[in-house]
Amino acid sequence: MQRSAGSFRSFCRAYNFSKSWRGQACRQSVIRCSHYSKKARLPLYSPVTFQVLRINNVMQVRFYSSDDYPPHHKIPLPALSPTMETGSLSRWEKQFRLTFFAQILCIIAEEEGDIEAFKDYKVTDEDLQGPPPLPKSPTDQPPEEQPTASQPPPVVSPAPRIKGTGPQGRIKAEDVEAAAAAPPPPPQPPAAVPTTPISTSAPAPLPPPTATSYTDIELSGMRKTIANRLTYSKQTVPHYYLTVDIRVDDLLQLRKDLNKEVEPDGIKLSVNDFIVKASALACLKIPEANSAWQDTFIRQFQSVDVNVAVSTDRGLITPIVFNADGKGISTINQDIKSLAVKAREGKLQPEEYQGGTFTVSNLGMFGVKHFTAIINPPQACILAVGGVKKTLVVDEDNEQGYSAASVMNVTLSCDHRVVDGAVGAQWLQHFKKFLEKPYTMLL
Numbered sequence: 001m002q003r004s005a006g007s008f009r010s011f012c013r014a015y016n017f018s019k020s021w022r023g024q025a026c027r028q029s030v031i032r033c034s035h036y037s038k039k040a041r042l043p044l045y046s047p048v049t050f051q052v053l054r055i056n057n058v059m060q061v062r063f064y065s066s067d068d069y070p071p072h073h074k075i076p077l078p079a080l081s082p083t084m085e086t087g088s089l090s091r092w093e094k095q096f097r098l099t100f101f102a103q104i105l106c107i108i109a110e111e112e113g114d115i116e117a118f119k120d121y122k123v124t125d126e127d128l129q130g131p132p133p134l135p136k137s138p139t140d141q142p143p144e145e146q147p148t149a150s151q152p153p154p155v156v157s158p159a160p161r162i163k164g165t166g167p168q169g170r171i172k173a174e175d176v177e178a179a180a181a182a183p184p185p186p187p188q189p190p191a192a193v194p195t196t197p198i199s200t201s202a203p204a205p206l207p208p209p210t211a212t213s214y215t216d217i218e219l220s221g222m223r224k225t226i227a228n229r230l231t232y233s234k235q236t237v238p239h240y241y242l243t244v245d246i247r248v249d250d251l252l253q254l255r256k257d258l259n260k261e262v263e264p265d266g267i268k269l270s271v272n273d274f275i276v277k278a279s280a281l282a283c284l285k286i287p288e289a290n291s292a293w294q295d296t297f298i299r300q301f302q303s304v305d306v307n308v309a310v311s312t313d314r315g316l317i318t319p320i321v322f323n324a325d326g327k328g329i330s331t332i333n334q335d336i337k338s339l340a341v342k343a344r345e346g347k348l349q350p351e352e353y354q355g356g357t358f359t360v361s362n363l364g365m366f367g368v369k370h371f372t373a374i375i376n377p378p379q380a381c382i383l384a385v386g387g388v389k390k391t392l393v394v395d396e397d398n399e400q401g402y403s404a405a406s407v408m409n410v411t412l413s414c415d416h417r418v419v420d421g422a423v424g425a426q427w428l429q430h431f432k433k434f435l436e437k438p439y440t441m442l443l
Helices: 002-014 112-118 125-129 173-181 221-236 249-265 271-285 329-344 421-436 438-442
Strands: 030-032 048-055 058-065 072-076 099-101 104-109 239-247 291-293 298-300 306-308 310-312 315-317 358-362 381-394 402-415
Touching: 104 112, 221 315, 239 421, 249 271, 249 329, 249 402, 249 421, 249 438, 271 306, 271 329, 271 358, 271 381, 271 421, 271 438, 306 329, 310 329, 381 421, 402 421, 421 438
Parallel strands: 306 358, 358 381
Antiparallel strands: 030 058, 048 058, 072 104, 099 104, 239 402, 291 298, 310 315, 381 402
Protein backbone atom coordinates (compact mmCIF):
# COMPACT_ATOMS: atom_id res chain seq x y z
CA MET A 1 0.00 0.00 0.00
CA GLN A 2 2.89 2.35 0.68
CA ARG A 3 4.23 1.60 -2.81
CA SER A 4 0.90 2.52 -4.30
CA ALA A 5 0.63 5.75 -2.29
CA GLY A 6 4.18 6.71 -3.21
CA SER A 7 3.50 6.04 -6.87
CA PHE A 8 0.40 8.16 -6.74
CA ARG A 9 2.29 10.99 -5.02
CA SER A 10 4.89 10.90 -7.80
CA PHE A 11 2.13 11.05 -10.38
CA CYS A 12 0.67 14.07 -8.62
CA ARG A 13 4.06 15.78 -8.68
CA ALA A 14 4.16 15.22 -12.45
CA TYR A 15 0.89 17.13 -12.69
CA ASN A 16 2.08 19.91 -10.34
CA PHE A 17 0.03 18.87 -7.29
CA SER A 18 0.95 20.36 -3.95
CA LYS A 19 3.45 18.31 -1.92
CA SER A 20 0.90 18.10 0.93
CA TRP A 21 -2.64 17.22 0.04
CA ARG A 22 -5.82 15.65 1.40
CA GLY A 23 -8.37 13.45 -0.30
CA GLN A 24 -12.04 14.27 0.24
CA ALA A 25 -14.71 12.19 -1.52
CA CYS A 26 -17.49 14.18 -3.17
CA ARG A 27 -20.86 13.20 -4.54
CA GLN A 28 -19.44 12.93 -8.03
CA SER A 29 -16.54 10.83 -6.72
CA VAL A 30 -14.17 13.80 -7.16
CA ILE A 31 -11.15 14.32 -4.92
CA ARG A 32 -10.03 17.96 -4.71
CA CYS A 33 -6.39 18.51 -3.76
CA SER A 34 -5.93 20.74 -0.73
CA HIS A 35 -3.69 21.14 2.35
CA TYR A 36 -2.96 17.94 4.21
CA SER A 37 -0.32 16.73 6.62
CA LYS A 38 2.71 14.95 5.13
CA LYS A 39 2.26 12.15 7.68
CA ALA A 40 -1.20 11.36 6.43
CA ARG A 41 -1.71 8.87 3.66
CA LEU A 42 -3.97 8.99 0.64
CA PRO A 43 -7.13 6.94 1.21
CA LEU A 44 -7.06 4.19 -1.40
CA TYR A 45 -10.17 3.11 -3.27
CA SER A 46 -10.02 -0.42 -4.50
CA PRO A 47 -10.64 -1.04 -7.30
CA VAL A 48 -10.69 2.44 -8.87
CA THR A 49 -9.66 4.38 -11.96
CA PHE A 50 -9.49 8.15 -12.24
CA GLN A 51 -9.04 11.07 -14.62
CA VAL A 52 -7.13 14.29 -13.97
CA LEU A 53 -8.93 17.59 -14.64
CA ARG A 54 -8.11 21.27 -14.19
CA ILE A 55 -11.20 23.19 -13.11
CA ASN A 56 -10.76 26.89 -12.34
CA ASN A 57 -7.00 26.35 -12.00
CA VAL A 58 -7.58 23.61 -9.39
CA MET A 59 -6.33 20.10 -10.16
CA GLN A 60 -9.02 17.42 -9.59
CA VAL A 61 -9.05 13.65 -9.88
CA ARG A 62 -12.20 11.75 -10.87
CA PHE A 63 -12.50 8.08 -9.84
CA TYR A 64 -14.35 5.28 -11.61
CA SER A 65 -14.98 1.71 -10.59
CA SER A 66 -13.53 -1.33 -12.40
CA ASP A 67 -14.30 -4.74 -10.92
CA ASP A 68 -12.61 -6.98 -13.50
CA TYR A 69 -8.98 -6.22 -12.63
CA PRO A 70 -6.87 -5.92 -9.46
CA PRO A 71 -6.77 -2.50 -7.78
CA HIS A 72 -5.21 -0.07 -10.22
CA HIS A 73 -5.21 3.52 -11.39
CA LYS A 74 -6.08 4.19 -15.05
CA ILE A 75 -4.31 7.33 -16.25
CA PRO A 76 -5.76 8.97 -19.38
CA LEU A 77 -3.89 11.50 -21.45
CA PRO A 78 -5.24 14.84 -20.19
CA ALA A 79 -6.56 17.24 -22.81
CA LEU A 80 -4.86 20.60 -22.40
CA SER A 81 -7.27 22.33 -24.78
CA PRO A 82 -10.77 21.64 -26.17
CA THR A 83 -9.29 20.79 -29.59
CA MET A 84 -6.43 18.58 -28.40
CA GLU A 85 -6.45 15.12 -30.01
CA THR A 86 -2.89 13.86 -29.46
CA GLY A 87 -0.04 14.68 -27.13
CA SER A 88 3.54 13.77 -26.26
CA LEU A 89 4.86 12.77 -22.85
CA SER A 90 8.06 14.74 -22.25
CA ARG A 91 9.29 12.99 -19.09
CA TRP A 92 8.31 10.91 -16.02
CA GLU A 93 9.15 12.20 -12.57
CA LYS A 94 9.43 8.63 -11.26
CA GLN A 95 10.14 5.39 -13.07
CA PHE A 96 7.26 2.91 -13.04
CA ARG A 97 6.52 -0.39 -14.64
CA LEU A 98 3.86 0.78 -17.09
CA THR A 99 1.48 -0.66 -19.64
CA PHE A 100 0.29 1.62 -22.50
CA PHE A 101 -3.06 1.41 -24.29
CA ALA A 102 -4.83 3.50 -26.98
CA GLN A 103 -6.18 6.70 -25.48
CA ILE A 104 -4.93 5.71 -22.17
CA LEU A 105 -1.59 7.04 -21.06
CA CYS A 106 -0.87 4.18 -18.63
CA ILE A 107 -2.26 1.95 -15.91
CA ILE A 108 -0.59 1.95 -12.48
CA ALA A 109 -1.10 -1.22 -10.47
CA GLU A 110 -1.13 -0.97 -6.70
CA GLU A 111 0.98 -4.10 -6.29
CA GLU A 112 3.88 -5.09 -8.53
CA GLY A 113 2.58 -8.63 -8.74
CA ASP A 114 -0.68 -7.39 -10.28
CA ILE A 115 1.00 -6.03 -13.43
CA GLU A 116 0.69 -9.34 -15.30
CA ALA A 117 -3.09 -9.20 -14.89
CA PHE A 118 -3.20 -6.30 -17.37
CA LYS A 119 -1.25 -8.11 -20.07
CA ASP A 120 -4.40 -8.72 -22.14
CA TYR A 121 -6.26 -5.59 -21.11
CA LYS A 122 -9.25 -4.85 -23.35
CA VAL A 123 -9.89 -1.22 -24.22
CA THR A 124 -13.49 -0.23 -23.46
CA ASP A 125 -15.68 2.38 -25.12
CA GLU A 126 -15.23 4.54 -22.04
CA ASP A 127 -11.46 4.41 -22.52
CA LEU A 128 -11.73 5.49 -26.16
CA GLN A 129 -13.83 8.51 -25.23
CA GLY A 130 -10.83 9.96 -23.41
CA PRO A 131 -11.03 12.52 -20.62
CA PRO A 132 -14.03 14.84 -20.53
CA PRO A 133 -13.56 18.31 -22.03
CA LEU A 134 -12.28 21.05 -19.80
CA PRO A 135 -15.16 22.96 -18.16
CA LYS A 136 -15.50 26.59 -18.99
CA SER A 137 -14.27 28.88 -16.27
CA PRO A 138 -16.97 31.15 -14.82
CA THR A 139 -14.47 33.99 -14.96
CA ASP A 140 -14.33 33.79 -18.75
CA GLN A 141 -16.06 36.75 -20.25
CA PRO A 142 -17.58 36.86 -23.74
CA PRO A 143 -15.67 38.96 -26.21
CA GLU A 144 -16.76 42.51 -26.55
CA GLU A 145 -19.23 43.10 -29.31
CA GLN A 146 -17.67 44.59 -32.39
CA PRO A 147 -19.47 47.32 -34.32
CA THR A 148 -21.18 46.16 -37.48
CA ALA A 149 -22.14 47.94 -40.65
CA SER A 150 -25.64 48.56 -39.30
CA GLN A 151 -24.25 49.91 -36.03
CA PRO A 152 -21.38 52.28 -36.87
CA PRO A 153 -19.10 53.31 -34.02
CA PRO A 154 -19.84 56.69 -32.47
CA VAL A 155 -17.84 59.58 -33.82
CA VAL A 156 -15.78 61.34 -31.19
CA SER A 157 -15.39 65.05 -31.75
CA PRO A 158 -11.76 66.06 -32.06
CA ALA A 159 -10.29 68.29 -29.41
CA PRO A 160 -10.46 71.96 -30.43
CA ARG A 161 -7.27 73.47 -31.72
CA ILE A 162 -5.81 76.19 -29.57
CA LYS A 163 -4.88 79.39 -31.34
CA GLY A 164 -1.89 81.14 -29.86
CA THR A 165 -1.92 84.86 -29.21
CA GLY A 166 1.79 85.18 -28.63
CA PRO A 167 4.47 86.33 -31.07
CA GLN A 168 4.30 84.44 -34.38
CA GLY A 169 1.25 82.50 -33.16
CA ARG A 170 2.90 80.93 -30.12
CA ILE A 171 0.59 79.52 -27.43
CA LYS A 172 0.71 81.22 -24.05
CA ALA A 173 -0.60 80.13 -20.66
CA GLU A 174 -3.64 82.40 -21.06
CA ASP A 175 -4.52 80.60 -24.32
CA VAL A 176 -4.51 77.21 -22.59
CA GLU A 177 -6.67 78.47 -19.70
CA ALA A 178 -9.15 80.03 -22.13
CA ALA A 179 -9.39 76.80 -24.15
CA ALA A 180 -10.03 74.79 -20.98
CA ALA A 181 -12.83 77.15 -19.89
CA ALA A 182 -14.52 77.10 -23.30
CA PRO A 183 -17.60 74.83 -23.63
CA PRO A 184 -16.98 71.56 -25.57
CA PRO A 185 -18.22 71.46 -29.18
CA PRO A 186 -21.44 69.55 -29.88
CA PRO A 187 -20.95 65.88 -30.88
CA GLN A 188 -20.94 65.20 -34.58
CA PRO A 189 -23.59 62.87 -36.02
CA PRO A 190 -22.25 59.50 -37.17
CA ALA A 191 -21.32 59.37 -40.79
CA ALA A 192 -23.53 57.34 -43.02
CA VAL A 193 -22.08 53.94 -43.83
CA PRO A 194 -22.47 53.07 -47.49
CA THR A 195 -24.06 49.74 -48.05
CA THR A 196 -23.60 47.47 -51.01
CA PRO A 197 -26.78 46.01 -52.45
CA ILE A 198 -26.92 42.25 -52.04
CA SER A 199 -27.68 40.37 -55.20
CA THR A 200 -30.40 37.79 -54.83
CA SER A 201 -29.49 36.02 -58.05
CA ALA A 202 -27.48 32.83 -57.94
CA PRO A 203 -23.73 33.21 -58.49
CA ALA A 204 -22.38 32.31 -61.88
CA PRO A 205 -21.10 28.73 -61.98
CA LEU A 206 -17.36 28.29 -61.96
CA PRO A 207 -15.80 26.86 -65.12
CA PRO A 208 -14.95 23.18 -64.87
CA PRO A 209 -11.34 22.45 -63.95
CA THR A 210 -9.06 21.85 -66.89
CA ALA A 211 -7.44 18.46 -66.86
CA THR A 212 -3.64 18.71 -67.05
CA SER A 213 -1.73 15.88 -68.67
CA TYR A 214 1.75 15.11 -67.40
CA THR A 215 4.32 12.36 -67.22
CA ASP A 216 6.29 11.42 -64.11
CA ILE A 217 9.87 10.51 -64.99
CA GLU A 218 11.69 8.27 -62.55
CA LEU A 219 15.06 9.61 -61.41
CA SER A 220 18.05 7.74 -62.77
CA GLY A 221 21.15 7.15 -60.68
CA MET A 222 23.05 9.71 -62.77
CA ARG A 223 20.32 12.32 -62.35
CA LYS A 224 20.30 11.81 -58.56
CA THR A 225 24.08 12.18 -58.46
CA ILE A 226 23.94 15.37 -60.54
CA ALA A 227 21.22 16.82 -58.33
CA ASN A 228 23.05 16.04 -55.10
CA ARG A 229 26.45 17.32 -56.23
CA LEU A 230 25.20 20.54 -57.79
CA THR A 231 22.89 21.29 -54.86
CA TYR A 232 25.79 20.76 -52.47
CA SER A 233 28.04 23.00 -54.62
CA LYS A 234 25.55 25.84 -54.95
CA GLN A 235 24.72 25.83 -51.23
CA THR A 236 28.21 25.41 -49.77
CA VAL A 237 30.69 26.85 -52.28
CA PRO A 238 30.98 30.69 -52.32
CA HIS A 239 30.81 31.28 -56.08
CA TYR A 240 31.83 34.47 -57.83
CA TYR A 241 31.94 35.12 -61.57
CA LEU A 242 34.34 36.89 -63.96
CA THR A 243 33.37 37.56 -67.59
CA VAL A 244 35.48 38.70 -70.56
CA ASP A 245 35.03 39.02 -74.33
CA ILE A 246 37.72 37.42 -76.50
CA ARG A 247 38.44 38.17 -80.16
CA VAL A 248 38.97 34.83 -81.88
CA ASP A 249 39.56 35.89 -85.53
CA ASP A 250 43.16 34.62 -85.50
CA LEU A 251 42.07 31.44 -83.73
CA LEU A 252 39.42 30.71 -86.36
CA GLN A 253 41.94 31.27 -89.15
CA LEU A 254 44.48 28.98 -87.48
CA ARG A 255 41.83 26.29 -87.01
CA LYS A 256 40.94 26.56 -90.71
CA ASP A 257 44.55 26.20 -91.77
CA LEU A 258 45.26 23.26 -89.43
CA ASN A 259 42.13 21.41 -90.54
CA LYS A 260 43.47 21.44 -94.08
CA GLU A 261 46.63 19.78 -92.80
CA VAL A 262 44.89 17.02 -90.82
CA GLU A 263 42.02 16.44 -93.23
CA PRO A 264 43.74 13.40 -94.82
CA ASP A 265 43.84 11.80 -91.35
CA GLY A 266 40.10 12.25 -90.88
CA ILE A 267 40.57 14.81 -88.11
CA LYS A 268 38.49 17.96 -87.80
CA LEU A 269 39.57 20.30 -85.06
CA SER A 270 36.95 22.27 -83.13
CA VAL A 271 37.16 25.56 -81.29
CA ASN A 272 36.55 23.61 -78.08
CA ASP A 273 39.83 21.72 -78.58
CA PHE A 274 41.73 25.01 -78.47
CA ILE A 275 39.71 26.13 -75.43
CA VAL A 276 40.67 22.99 -73.48
CA LYS A 277 44.34 23.46 -74.38
CA ALA A 278 44.31 27.18 -73.48
CA SER A 279 42.56 26.39 -70.16
CA ALA A 280 45.22 23.84 -69.24
CA LEU A 281 48.07 26.24 -70.07
CA ALA A 282 46.42 29.07 -68.09
CA CYS A 283 46.18 26.70 -65.10
CA LEU A 284 49.94 26.17 -65.31
CA LYS A 285 50.38 29.94 -65.21
CA ILE A 286 47.94 30.36 -62.29
CA PRO A 287 48.10 27.12 -60.24
CA GLU A 288 45.54 28.42 -57.72
CA ALA A 289 42.87 27.76 -60.36
CA ASN A 290 44.10 24.16 -60.64
CA SER A 291 43.36 23.39 -57.00
CA ALA A 292 40.73 21.75 -54.81
CA TRP A 293 39.22 22.71 -51.46
CA GLN A 294 39.80 19.96 -48.86
CA ASP A 295 38.09 21.52 -45.79
CA THR A 296 41.27 21.79 -43.71
CA PHE A 297 43.72 22.48 -46.56
CA ILE A 298 43.94 23.36 -50.27
CA ARG A 299 45.31 20.73 -52.64
CA GLN A 300 47.21 22.17 -55.63
CA PHE A 301 47.75 19.80 -58.57
CA GLN A 302 50.93 19.60 -60.65
CA SER A 303 49.28 18.42 -63.88
CA VAL A 304 46.04 19.65 -65.44
CA ASP A 305 43.22 17.13 -65.99
CA VAL A 306 40.39 18.96 -67.72
CA ASN A 307 36.80 17.75 -67.35
CA VAL A 308 34.73 18.42 -70.47
CA ALA A 309 30.96 18.61 -69.96
CA VAL A 310 29.08 16.22 -72.26
CA SER A 311 25.28 16.11 -72.54
CA THR A 312 23.68 12.65 -72.76
CA ASP A 313 20.14 11.27 -72.70
CA ARG A 314 20.67 10.31 -69.04
CA GLY A 315 22.08 13.68 -67.99
CA LEU A 316 25.27 15.70 -67.87
CA ILE A 317 28.60 13.95 -67.39
CA THR A 318 32.16 15.33 -67.38
CA PRO A 319 34.76 12.89 -68.77
CA ILE A 320 38.40 13.83 -68.22
CA VAL A 321 41.13 14.78 -70.69
CA PHE A 322 44.17 13.77 -68.64
CA ASN A 323 47.38 15.81 -68.85
CA ALA A 324 45.77 18.30 -71.23
CA ASP A 325 48.61 20.75 -70.65
CA GLY A 326 51.10 18.33 -72.30
CA LYS A 327 48.96 17.15 -75.23
CA GLY A 328 48.69 18.58 -78.72
CA ILE A 329 45.45 19.97 -80.17
CA SER A 330 44.83 16.90 -82.36
CA THR A 331 45.35 14.49 -79.43
CA ILE A 332 42.92 16.48 -77.29
CA ASN A 333 40.44 16.36 -80.18
CA GLN A 334 40.64 12.58 -80.39
CA ASP A 335 40.34 12.16 -76.61
CA ILE A 336 37.22 14.35 -76.45
CA LYS A 337 35.53 12.52 -79.35
CA SER A 338 36.26 9.10 -77.85
CA LEU A 339 35.06 10.11 -74.39
CA ALA A 340 31.89 11.71 -75.78
CA VAL A 341 30.95 8.54 -77.68
CA LYS A 342 31.51 6.36 -74.62
CA ALA A 343 29.52 8.82 -72.45
CA ARG A 344 26.48 8.75 -74.75
CA GLU A 345 26.64 4.95 -74.92
CA GLY A 346 26.98 4.67 -71.15
CA LYS A 347 30.34 2.90 -71.39
CA LEU A 348 32.51 5.34 -69.44
CA GLN A 349 34.54 3.77 -66.65
CA PRO A 350 34.46 5.53 -63.25
CA GLU A 351 38.11 6.54 -63.53
CA GLU A 352 37.30 8.30 -66.83
CA TYR A 353 34.91 10.82 -65.24
CA GLN A 354 35.63 10.82 -61.51
CA GLY A 355 38.27 13.35 -60.53
CA GLY A 356 39.78 16.07 -62.70
CA THR A 357 41.26 19.41 -61.67
CA PHE A 358 39.45 21.95 -63.90
CA THR A 359 36.18 21.89 -65.88
CA VAL A 360 35.11 23.42 -69.21
CA SER A 361 31.41 23.70 -70.13
CA ASN A 362 30.77 24.91 -73.70
CA LEU A 363 27.24 25.79 -74.89
CA GLY A 364 28.35 27.94 -77.80
CA MET A 365 27.31 25.30 -80.35
CA PHE A 366 23.71 25.76 -79.14
CA GLY A 367 23.74 29.50 -79.85
CA VAL A 368 24.13 30.49 -76.19
CA LYS A 369 25.96 33.80 -75.86
CA HIS A 370 26.56 33.91 -72.11
CA PHE A 371 25.90 31.76 -69.04
CA THR A 372 27.40 30.96 -65.64
CA ALA A 373 28.27 27.42 -64.60
CA ILE A 374 28.13 25.73 -61.19
CA ILE A 375 31.49 24.59 -59.82
CA ASN A 376 32.17 20.86 -59.89
CA PRO A 377 33.31 20.21 -56.27
CA PRO A 378 35.95 19.92 -54.94
CA GLN A 379 37.44 21.80 -57.89
CA ALA A 380 38.02 25.53 -57.54
CA CYS A 381 36.98 26.74 -61.03
CA ILE A 382 34.78 26.02 -64.02
CA LEU A 383 34.79 27.90 -67.34
CA ALA A 384 31.47 28.63 -69.10
CA VAL A 385 31.96 29.24 -72.84
CA GLY A 386 29.44 31.01 -75.05
CA GLY A 387 29.14 31.11 -78.82
CA VAL A 388 31.18 33.17 -81.29
CA LYS A 389 29.34 36.24 -82.58
CA LYS A 390 30.23 38.75 -85.27
CA THR A 391 30.23 42.26 -83.82
CA LEU A 392 31.63 45.73 -84.49
CA VAL A 393 34.65 46.71 -82.43
CA VAL A 394 36.86 49.80 -82.24
CA ASP A 395 39.73 49.56 -84.73
CA GLU A 396 42.17 52.50 -84.82
CA ASP A 397 44.04 51.01 -87.79
CA ASN A 398 40.91 51.05 -89.92
CA GLU A 399 40.04 54.23 -91.78
CA GLN A 400 36.43 53.99 -90.59
CA GLY A 401 37.56 53.61 -86.96
CA TYR A 402 35.83 50.26 -86.49
CA SER A 403 35.81 46.80 -87.97
CA ALA A 404 33.90 43.52 -87.73
CA ALA A 405 35.28 40.95 -85.31
CA SER A 406 34.44 37.45 -84.10
CA VAL A 407 33.94 37.71 -80.35
CA MET A 408 33.43 34.92 -77.83
CA ASN A 409 32.08 35.50 -74.32
CA VAL A 410 33.45 33.36 -71.45
CA THR A 411 32.69 33.38 -67.72
CA LEU A 412 34.93 31.88 -65.04
CA SER A 413 33.19 30.65 -61.89
CA CYS A 414 35.55 30.58 -58.91
CA ASP A 415 35.48 29.24 -55.38
CA HIS A 416 36.39 32.29 -53.31
CA ARG A 417 37.82 30.08 -50.58
CA VAL A 418 40.59 29.03 -52.99
CA VAL A 419 40.82 31.69 -55.72
CA ASP A 420 40.67 35.38 -54.89
CA GLY A 421 39.14 37.81 -57.38
CA ALA A 422 42.45 39.21 -58.59
CA VAL A 423 43.83 35.69 -59.07
CA GLY A 424 40.81 34.69 -61.13
CA ALA A 425 41.24 37.82 -63.24
CA GLN A 426 44.89 36.93 -63.89
CA TRP A 427 43.84 33.47 -65.05
CA LEU A 428 41.43 35.04 -67.53
CA GLN A 429 44.19 37.35 -68.84
CA HIS A 430 46.40 34.36 -69.68
CA PHE A 431 43.49 32.42 -71.16
CA LYS A 432 42.47 35.38 -73.33
CA LYS A 433 46.03 35.85 -74.59
CA PHE A 434 46.31 32.17 -75.60
CA LEU A 435 43.12 32.40 -77.68
CA GLU A 436 43.63 35.84 -79.19
CA LYS A 437 47.23 34.93 -80.09
CA PRO A 438 46.99 31.15 -80.51
CA TYR A 439 50.64 30.79 -81.62
CA THR A 440 51.66 31.60 -78.01
CA MET A 441 50.36 28.16 -77.02
CA LEU A 442 53.40 26.74 -78.83
CA LEU A 443 55.88 28.61 -76.61
